Amino acid sequence: MVRVNKPPKKIGPAQKFARVLLSEVIQLYFWIMNTLRFKNHLDIEQPCVMAVYHDELMPIIHYFRNQGITAIASQNHFGYAIAKVMERYDYEVALGSPSRGGKDAFFQLLRAARKGKTIAFAVDGSRGPRHEMKQGAMILAKKTKLPLYLIRASYDGWRIENSWDKSKFPKPFANVSFTYERFAMEDYADEPDIEVALLAAQTQLSNLQIDDYQAP
Template sequence: MGRIKTPKKINTSQKIARRILSEVLQLFFWVMNTLRFKNQLAIERPCVMAVYHDELMPLIHYFRDEDVTAIASQNHFGYSIAKVMERYGYEVALGSRSRGGMDAFFQLLKSARKGKTIAFAVDGSRGPRHEMKQGAVMLARKTKLPLYLIRAQYSGVRLESTWDKTKLPKPFTSISFNYERFPMEDYANEADINIVVAEAQKRLLALQADDYGITK
């Protein structure tokens, strides 16, 4: 996979905004060095990791410099976070359901077949929040890689203005992972993928209670 591509038709104000956003994200990634992990992810690798978008940040930090491939939206925010993630050893495919999604999926497929672990935010780049899409299951099915459902539990601050209510971990907070290996082997290749996704979604939700709206 080549390096990420710059979005087309970028004017001067967009370039400035993108640079500022990248620096802000870089600062936040630096703050994440203070995070403390209560437990480790005992998972097979390579694999496909399914996580909700709002809980993605601790996982990104946990797997820094581990040669993991992830996906980001094909827009200026996605480009900015992808550039920062590259500095931490990630390979990033740009795409979403509305733009470049198929190309991004094939990039992830190519990386998985090369033996890379894939991190997949299963509710996509626009939601609805905590509603699992087909991507991670499709990727695991096509590559025969194990699929792990992963939730991150931690104290943080919610960004109410974002569609997923992203939860930013507080400095020095402790992170606990709740996870399980999804039994893809229980489903034949010809099984209706919507049934498989529905069961994976049920299991992912059950790993921990959603603390959105709960003051901590």
């Protein structure tokens, strides 16, 4: 059965207010992230497609602020709120998820990539499973012939236990270190099954650093 994307939800005044309030809370946290100390830098080609895990997004978003990056966020309250804040830092944000607006969001990313913009992709979003890479970033890199970079971030932070991805928010003045590698898409140019390349990229991304999440 073909999955049909649902139209954007209509929301009332109370929900609109909640989104505004949430965006201001996120903005406050973005200001706090100005204290982060980056121990190394990402020496990557641009434009490119960056593949990251959803729970490690926050310091990566902060690192690439004001660089005209295009990203994707879910069509839920948190997605809308963080998109509003990211747009204040020169991000272009496409709103969509597998169940709602996903096709439109992907084509927005595709258009941005073809205009020479770098794309940031949380490869296990928007619902998980956690640290399980989906096809989106790889398909985008393949269609646009942009290099695909796999990026991890290591830092001291607080875990949100009740979130599907166990999101990790960096503590003030935390040291942030990146580990990253370019994925050799050219090695799979003649491979008809994208799942073969996807599994290799998933393994490479996971092996960049040890997952420090421990269930309570």
